[in-house]
Amino acid sequence: MRKRSTEIIQKIIKNNDAPFTVRELAAEYEVSQKTLRKDIQEINQFLHTIPMPPISITEKGELIKDSIFDDAAVERHLYDMDSYIYRFSTEERQIYIMMVLMTSDSYVTMQMFARELNVSRVTIVNDMDMIKEVFKEFDPVLIMDPGKGMFVQCEENSKIEILTKLYQKIAISVENDGYFQRVILKRMGIQYNFSDVFSYAQEYVQAANLIFIEDVFYEIVLYMFVVFNFGRKEGRAAKREIELNEVDHLFLYTGYRMDIFITETMQKNFRQYIKEHGLRSYIKNVDEIELYKVIMKFVQKIGQRIQFQLEEDGKLIDALLMHIRNMKDWGSYEVELPTEYDSFIDYGFLEDLVEENAYILEQFLTYPLSKNMKKSMVIHICVALIRSRRYFRRLSAAIVCPGSMATGKYLEAQLKNYFDFRIVGVLSVNEVYTKLEDLGESIDFVISTVPIEFEKYPVIQVHPFLKMDDMNKIQSMVFQKQKDNPGKSDPQLSILKRMIQDTVEDHELAGLLCKKVEQVTKEYQNQSSSLGKNEIGKLLKLEFIQMEAEEITWQAAIRKAARPLEQDGYIEHRYTEKAIQHVKEYGDYIVVSEGVALAHANKDCGVIKDGLSLLVAKKGIQFTETKGKVYLLFCFASRGEQSYFHLLREIIQIGNQEDLVQQICQLNQKEEIYNRVIGGI
Structure with a gap:
């Protein structure tokens, strides 16, 4: 099965929304609908070997799974494919060869590559001609000995840079859910996981109040991932007495947390890589309070136009603060705004207001906000508006994780930073069905890190590290739930005052009543807070x-x-x-x-x-x-x-x-x- 067919079946497996159509997938991959239908035929041939019911195509071109289709079983078989079933693309094959050559301590033969990749030796010869051209950009010496095979000689920093570029091409990430990614990681014998490097680096970034513009953070983490796995670790320890900047400390901290011995050469090469690629200029050290105030001003400006005090919504400010501090989370995917979730929100007007006032954030951050960042901000503001509606029911949810209570608790902590949910429990996959029944109470939805199905409750599948696409899925569910069943909450002071003004015809009396309600409320608040200082x-x-x-x-x-x-x-x-x-x-x-x-x-x-x-x-x-x-x-x-x-x-x-x-x-x-x-x- 080819790369495109593998990606399509993975998309179908992970999709919990409306079914994909031949038309939209053909447009996404820039192929004809006829070619896309051939891909579905190839997928169905693979499913037949499992065996599993085929993907059917309706008259409207929708791709439909059978009712007994087992997503988990198909995914397991996908990852168990060998090079006989999976046909490597030319680019994948050449990346595979270059990675093996760059990390091998001994000669490797073309015959070995032909056997591992299930192609002819002639194909490997042609691949090597292309690889020689790639190597010309750097300084490796490709030694080809008819009796021994092939071997690459190059400087340490060049080796790391080449490997970093190769891993960048295959988009190594926290999930690594692509078949080819997994093949490479398995073949290269990775000791230090990308997700661990990413997590420890993010720990330091948050503690040091650093903001990385665009994809610079990903590039730096990827470089560290390569160095930690393939760099030479012999030599003197990195000097601590020399003047170090925040990025130097990021490198040392991540290495320390992963119990890796950082040498003087590793530190020097890291500095050189940052300098040569101009990455330092894309990193900004921000004071959290300063950023908080700038965000406050941004939402105040928007709130003034819609006559709503958005700055009083702490969850809105905190959510925007977290996203701006973790720029990689915005991603490159398309953020879609709701079309008809709630009639009282004018999405187009909010988009215009965010666009109009984006300069406040851009001036402070010293870079432009992307289209997706702005759309995501609109969604957050919409959620804040819904959160502040006159009648608002607090939503409840259950968290499901694959056996690890720590993972579930971490997910719960993240959710509490963004949403005012009532979490009824953190449950393992094995106990979720019985525990929800035992609780004897209704919930609004289930948030799970693994694919599960419920007839009674909608399920939102998310990553353990919440990403912006996860946030958008959850927020979309919030929109829908608030529309379908708004519920009722205890009235706040402003709501009481509006109710008085709406029901009391005598304006003077209404004003006096409002002042009295405000006075009594303040007296109570002062009495309640008198036990301790604010x-x-x-x-x-x-x-x-x-x-x-x-x-x-x-x-x-x-x-x-x-x-x-x-x-x-x-x-x-x-x-x-x-x-x-x-x-x-x-x-x-x-x-x-x-x-x-x-x-x-x-x-x-x-x-x-x-x-x-x-x-x-x-x-x-x-x-x-x-x-x-x-x-x-x-x-x-x-x-x-x-x-x-x-x-x-x-x-x-x-x-x-x-x-x-x-x-x-x-x-x-x-x-x-x-x-x-x-x-x-």
């Missing part, structure tokens, strides 16, 4: 509060707000100047809500310890882009050892509460300001 109260010191009665420029205001932190040894002066520089570079992103701003810079710009200060500007501060003035300017410094997203949200809430900023501005004592700021949240 995040601002934990960090803001009374002596770090200042007042400014005169007009003041935004630059001078930032310097004045930061002065107590400088004088008390929390930050160096360069931190203050960097905070000013950020506003000049990225605009008024520090204005986080109406009348409130938060000055901040990167942790490596002179942060000594975590601290928060506040400047109350009586006459307001005019920034460069924001129309309204800022009256409360916080200055925040963090060493990055703990997350302060709750602090940021509390600061944002101050500006979102009616009249609170003006009430604070009218106070003249630090104690009064402190108590009003703390008590108003």
Whole structure:
């Protein structure tokens, strides 16, 4: 069976949506429908050998599996194919030969390749002519001895670069679900899995707040995968005393986590590879709080146009933050927007708003957002809108994983970062059917890392490491479930106020009732929170509060707000100047809500310890882009050892509460300001 036929049957096996058609697959592979039908014939010949019912083609051209078609059994037989059943393409054959030659310590013969690939020796001779041309781009010497066979001599760095390019061609990834990928990995005797290298590298990237533009992260991980498996590990240990950048540390950290001895030569060659391929310029070190504020500004702009406070949805902000920090997750697939899930959402208008405001993120990230990134952002915003509807039922789901409770718990943790689901249980494949019955409660759907079927519940199959296509599948299900059965939730304060305004005809009475409801709610919240300080109260010191009665420029205001932190040894002066520089570079992103701003810079710009200060500007501060003035300017410094997203949200809430900023501005004592700021949240 040929490569295209193998890929098609794999697509059919993994597809849980509407059946593929001959027309769409022919367009995808850029072949005629007649050729595609011949591929189906070849697939059916293979299925006959299992045996398994054939794939049928309807009058509409849909490819349909029989009711007794066993996906798992077919997949097992696919991966068990040998070179007699699977016909390697010319490119696959040549990649196979080059990989074996580049990693072999002894001579190999053409006859051996002919036998392994099930082709004639003449075919291998022709392949070698093409391979010689490929090798001319590098410096390997191909030795051909009639008595011994073939052998390649080359420098270590050239060997690693050639192998990296070859693995890039076959798209080695975390899943490696392609037949040819598995053949190569098995033949090459891989010791260190790509998925492990990827996971440990991602650990460091998240800890160091690095963002990799486009596919640079994948290319670096692939290089490390090749070096760890095929690089020479003899020599002196890599020097730790020399100045190392973040990417150097990424290499050392990943090697350490995989218990690999990193030599001086390996470190030197890695640096050289990064430099020669210009990868360093595609890597950006970002401060998480700075990025969070930029995302806040982005969603605020969109929220203003649709008259909705998107910035108050923490899950929306967190989801966008995670995706931007893990750029590879956006992928190269096509993101499709829902067509008719919910009538109250205008998808076209949201697309226009995301396109219109994308510059806010692009200016900070210093690269353009792709079409798919923007579409995915639209989907996240749609989910946020649905999440905030007047009547909203919390969805419930069960997680299924293949025996490993750790995998299921990790998947559960990822889901909780993105969705407000109630997880009823993490179940193994063997117990899922009985356990769901034992629970005695209805769920909305099952999220599984393996293919399973339920008559009662829809199943969403995902990867253990959630990808953007997984997110889109889950979000599409959320759209549909909320449309079919919106349910009802406990009303929040804003909902109560809208209900009063809708039902009480006397507008004056309605206004008084709304104020009373708000007052009672605040009193209850203040009483509930009196047992412990909020995040601002934990960090803001009374002596770090200042007042400014005169007009003041935004630059001078930032310097004045930061002065107590400088004088008390929390930050160096360069931190203050960097905070000013950020506003000049990225605009008024520090204005986080109406009348409130938060000055901040990167942790490596002179942060000594975590601290928060506040400047109350009586006459307001005019920034460069924001129309309204800022009256409360916080200055925040963090060493990055703990997350302060709750602090940021509390600061944002101050500006979102009616009249609170003006009430604070009218106070003249630090104690009064402190108590009003703390008590108003």
